[in-house]
Amino acid sequence: MAKKKDGFLGERSVILPPMLVRMEEEDPLVSSLFITDIGHYPMAEHHYRRREKGIDQYVLIYCIDGRGFYKLNGQTYFVSRNQYFILPAGVPHEYGAAEGEKWTIYWVHFRGEHASVYAEGAQKPLDVKATLNSNIANRNNIFEEMLSTLHFGEGIEDLRYASSLLHYYLASLRYLRQYRRSVSYGASHSNRPFNTNKDIGVVDAAVHYMKENIERRITLQDILDYVGYSSTRFSTLFKQQTGCSPLSYFNRLKIEYACHMLKVTDMHINQICYKVGIEDSLYFSRLFSKVMGMPPSEYREQFL
Numbered sequence: 001m002a003k004k005k006d007g008f009l010g011e012r013s014v015i016l017p018p019m020l021v022r023m024e025e026e027d028p029l030v031s032s033l034f035i036t037d038i039g040h041y042p043m044a045e046h047h048y049r050r051r052e053k054g055i056d057q058y059v060l061i062y063c064i065d066g067r068g069f070y071k072l073n074g075q076t077y078f079v080s081r082n083q084y085f086i087l088p089a090g091v092p093h094e095y096g097a098a099e100g101e102k103w104t105i106y107w108v109h110f111r112g113e114h115a116s117v118y119a120e121g122a123q124k125p126l127d128v129k130a131t132l133n134s135n136i137a138n139r140n141n142i143f144e145e146m147l148s149t150l151h152f153g154e155g156i157e158d159l160r161y162a163s164s165l166l167h168y169y170l171a172s173l174r175y176l177r178q179y180r181r182s183v184s185y186g187a188s189h190s191n192r193p194f195n196t197n198k199d200i201g202v203v204d205a206a207v208h209y210m211k212e213n214i215e216r217r218i219t220l221q222d223i224l225d226y227v228g229y230s231s232t233r234f235s236t237l238f239k240q241q242t243g244c245s246p247l248s249y250f251n252r253l254k255i256e257y258a259c260h261m262l263k264v265t266d267m268h269i270n271q272i273c274y275k276v277g278i279e280d281s282l283y284f285s286r287l288f289s290k291v292m293g294m295p296p297s298e299y300r301e302q303f304l
Contacts (some may be wrong), residue, residue, distance in 0.1 A: 008047070010274030013039030013268070014150045023113075023156055030156070030163045033112035033170075036048050038147055042104045042215075042274035048096030057109040058119050058171070059087040061095065062128070064140075064275070065216040066103030070095035072123060079125045081216065082136075084173060086122035089115070104215065104277075106143050110166060118170035129174065130212040133180045137211055142169045148265065202227045202234070203241045210250045213215070214257050215277050220246055254278065255291040262300040 007281040015037050016024075024034035036057050036139050041047060043066070061070070062084040069078050072087060077148045078098065079085060087093045089111070097103045130136060142165055149162045172179040209226045210218070223246055224231055261272050273284035288296045 002101070008041050008044045010042040010081075010145060010271045011039065011044075012151075012271060013037070013041075014147060016150065020153075020159065024159050024163070027156060027159065029250050030159050030165070031055055031112060031117070032114050033110060033166055034110055034159065034163050035110050035146065035150060035166055037107075037109035038106070038143075038150060039107055040143075040147065040275075041107070043102040043279050044097055044105065045102040046097065048094070050094035052092050054089065054091045054093065055109070056089055057111050058089050058115050059093075060108045060122075061085055061087075062106040062111065062173075064104040064106065065285065067098040067101045068096060068103040069098055077125055082128050082130065083125045084122070084128060085125050086119040088119060088123065104274075105185045106140070108143075108146075108169075110164070110170075112163075120174070122174070126173070128176065130209055131180070132205060132208060134212055135180065137214065139169065140215065142172070144265075192286070202229060206234070206238065206246065207242075207253075209244075210253055214253060215275060217277050218250070237293060251287060252291055255288055258284075258296065259292070259299065262296055263303045269300075272296070 016035065021034075021036055024030045024036075047068075061068075061079070063079050063195055067078065067080045069076060070085060070087070071077075072091065077085065087095070128134070128136065130137075136293055146162050146169065149158050149165070153159060153162065153173045202238045206223050206227050209223060213222075220235075222230065224234060227234060229237075235245060238249070242249050244252070258272050258276050261267055261275065262269075265272075267275070269285075270281045273279075273281045276284070278284040278287070288299070292299055
């Protein structure tokens, strides 16, 4: 089993031991592209890393929330939510959360014969904004599957599966237009009818935006900026169609997502609360109990 370490509250990370890395290097399938380290740092304050000599892996950092910076080849870049970058192997660098900020990041150290293909053009911050066909939530689920596979993995089959997932994960970023086009095609050929009512459509769009940002702390103004409606009109429409306010609905989506993780993962409750963008574990427990009628620990016991 790979080594797991803890640092920031809610952090999850896996560091593969040398034995597994050697298996990856020697396997004809995995050697094309493989993970050496992977993790999720939620709301990480004072996070900073400096490598004066670089390392022999590419480093992907995908910022979900907050702001950070990195320095590469004598230049400083700033990165904010829904942006990512890839640091090249063998090059000195430093990165971290911006001063006075907490950033939430997914990160992967990877190597392999084809690693440079996915890193091409990603030394500068690249946008992954939420759109109607962005499917950010699906990409984050792929990351969770890679992390879970390597956390429990012990043999070559697990390493091969994680490598296959990494190809898809990096491709969804590197070939963003194609990834979104395939999502759009699937939606247009589903059995769900196309909604031509603008007012109903804007609520659908807002719910989609919430789902794409389920791991973030968003405000009503963020939603209004996305849909382009005034606060009064939008809130009225939203309550008419859903029965609750936009932020109450967003909290319910967070709790639904938390329920799923309580059922299908072994993540600690304080890790799950960070995964749904809630920093205060006590507030998370109160909100969960209010929505579900029981605390998260009791909810999980039903599925043990």
